[in-house]
Ligand code: SF4
C-alpha cells in the first residue's frame with residue numbers, strides 16, 4: 001500500500017521525455033516523467049525537504065501513459081502516480097473553488113441521484129441557452145469552461161428493448177459508465193443499433209456506474225474500489241461480454257484484474273466495441289462506401305493501453321475512406337479525465353494544439369474513441385467557428401452498415 005519503491009526502477013535515462021506532452025509544453029524537467037519520479041522519491045523524506053513545486057508538478061501530469069508505454073525499464077508509472085496522489089491527498093489545502101470543482105468532477109456523476117441532478121441541470125442550462133449564459137457579465141471562468149463542454153442535445157432514440165433481436169449471436173452487456181447517457185447518448189444509441197442489427201441482444205444493466213478511473217487517479221482509491229464492486233454486482237456473474245465505447249473507461253475496467261485480483265473474471269469479459277467487432281466479425285462488415293476525408297484522433301488510453309490495430313482494421317473496411325490520423329506520433333488533447341477542469345490552462349493549450357492538427361486534415365468528420373476527448377475537441381472546434389462533426393467510430397459504422 002502506498003509503496004513507491006518501484007520508482008527505483010527508473011534509471012533516469014530520459015528516453016521518455018520527448019514523449020511527454022507536459023514536458024513538451026513547459027520544457028520544465030519537473031513536468032517530465034523523470035522529474036516527477038524524482039518528486040515522488042521525495043515523498044519518503046520529511047515534508048520539510050519536499051520541493052516547493054511538488055504538488056503542482058505531480059498534479060500537472062495527465063496520466064496519459066505515454067512514458068510508461070515506452071519506458072525500457074518498465075517503470076509502472078501509472079500506479080506510482082496513483083499512490084503518490086493518494087499519499088498527498090490528506091496534506092492538501094484547497095480553495096473553495098477548487099473543492100467545488102473537485103466535488104463536481106468526482107462526486108456528481110458517481111451516484112444515481114447525482115446523475116439525475118446533472119441531467120436536470122443540463123436541461124435547464126440548455127433551455128436557457130449555453131451561449132447566452134457564457135456571455136453573462138461576471139460569469140466565472142471555471143463556469144464558462146463547464147458550459148463550453150456541454151454538447152448539443154441528442155434526442156432519445158432507440159432503447160435496448162427497441163433493437164433486441166432474436167439474439168442469434170448472443171447477449172451483450174453495454175457499459176454506459178457515469179457520463180454515457182448524459183453526454184454521449186449518440187454513441188450508445190449507435191452501439192445498440194449496430195449490435196442489434198448484427199444479431200446481438202444488447203442489455204444495459206441499470207445499477208452500473210462510474211468505472212472509478214477518476215477516483216483512482218485522484219487520490220481516492222477506496223472510492224474507486226467501491227465503484228468497481230458496484231459494477232461487478234451490476235453485471236452479474238456470467239460470461240456475457242461487457243462492451244464499452246469509451247477507451248478511458250475500458251482501460252479502467254480491464255485494470256480491475258490488477259487492482260482487485262478477485263475480479264479477474266470480470267475484466268476478461270470486458271472489450272472495447274471496435275475490438276469486439278474486429279474479433280467477432282473478422283471477415284469484415286458489409287459497409288456502404290464513403291468517399292471522404294475523415295480525421296481520426298487517437299486518445300491516450302486508446303494508443304497507449306488498448307492499442308489501435310483493431311480500430312484501424314475495422315475503419316479499413318469502409319470502401320473509399322480517406323482516413324487522416326490526427327496524432328500519429330502521439331500527443332494529448334488535454335481532456336485527461338478531470339484534468340480539463342482542474343488544470344484549465346494546460347488543458348487549453350494542449351486542446352488548441354490538437355484542434356490545429358484536426359483542422360489541418362481538412363476533414364468534415366472527426367472520429368475519436370473517448371468521451372472526454374470528444375467533449376474537449378468538440379468544444380475547441382466550436383470555439384473556432386468550425387462545423388466538423390465529432391463522433392465515435394461506431395456511429396460512423398452504424399450509418400454505413402448495409
Ligand atoms: S521513466 Fe523510464 S524512460 Fe523515463 S527516465 Fe525513467 S527509466 Fe528512462
Ligand code: SF4
Pocket residue numbers: 019020021022023031032033036060061062063064065066067068077
Ligand atoms: S503520464 Fe503523460 S503527462 Fe504524465 S509524465 Fe508520463 S508522459 Fe508525461
